[in-house]
Amino acid sequence: MNQPQTGGQEQGQAGDRSYMGIAFATFLCYFACYFPGLILNLYWIRRFSREAQATGRPTEGQGVFIGLLIGAGVVMPVVLLPCLGLMAGIAYPSFLRGQIHSRASAVQTDLRVLATAVEAYYIDNNEFPAATTLPEMTHDFDRLDETARRQEQIPTFARRNWHSNADPGVKSLTTPVAYLARMPSDPFATSEGAGYRYWHDENGFILWSPGPRGEYAITDPSEVYSSDEPQPSDALLHRSWDPTNGTISPGDIWRVRQ
Secondary structure, eight states, X not given: OHHHHHHHHHHHHHHTOOOHHHHHHHHHHHHHOHHHHHHHHHHHXXXXXXXXXXXXXXXXXXXXXXXXXXXXXXXXXXXXXXXXHHHHHHHHHHHHHHHHHHHHHHHHHHHHHHHHHHHHHHHHHSSOOOEEOHHHHOGGGGGSOHHHHHHHTSOEEOOTTSSTTOOTTOOOSSSSSOSSSSOOBOTTOSSXXXXXXXXXXXXXXXXXXXXXXXXXXXXXXXXXXXXXXOSSOHHHHHTBOOGGGOTTOSOBEEXXXX
C-alpha cells in the first residue's frame, strides 16, 4: 500500500521541477545544429508529458517546448533554409575567387622558380634546356582526342626517357644536374600532373600556364615572344590573364626573360 504512494511522491516532486533552463538550452541547440535541437525537443516533450500524466498537473515549461517545436521545429526551416541558401550563394563565389587567386599565386611562384633554374642551366651549359612537344616525347599521342592533341603540341620541357626511344643524351632541369628537385605541376593544366609550358629562342625563353580557365591562349609562343623585341609584347599582353576581367577569364599566366 505504501509503494504506490512513495512512487507518487517522487513523481510529484518531478512534477514540481522546472524545465525552463533545459528549454533555453534546447533553443540554443537549434542555432548550433537543427536536428539535435529537434531531437531534444521531442525527447523532453515526451518526458514531461509522462510526468504530467503521473502527477495530474502540467509541468512548467511544457508550453515553451510546444512553442519551440512549432516555432523552431517547423517555422525556422522555412525561414532559415532560404537564408542559408542566400548566404551560401554569396559566400561560394568569394570562396571560389579565393581558391583561384591562391592557385594563381602558386603558379607565379612556380614560374619564378622555374625561370631561376633555367637561368642557372644556361650559365652552366651556355644554352637553354631543350623544348619539345608531346608527339616527339611519346607514342601515346595518337590515342588522344583532337582537343588534347592540339594542346599537347604546345612546347614544354624535354625530359629524358619519356619512352623507350628517348634520346638518353637529353638533359633536363632535374638530371643529370638537379637544378630543381622535381618539375612542378601546373594546377590549371587540363591534364592532372601536367607541367608548365616552355619555349625558347636563341637569347630568351617564356614559361606559361593556361590560367584559371584551363585553355591555352598561347599556342604558338613564337607569335607572342621574341628575345629581340621589348617584352612583354602587345601580342603577349593580349593573351594574358587579368583578374579584373573576371576570375575565370581567358588568358595565360606567363613569365619571360627580358
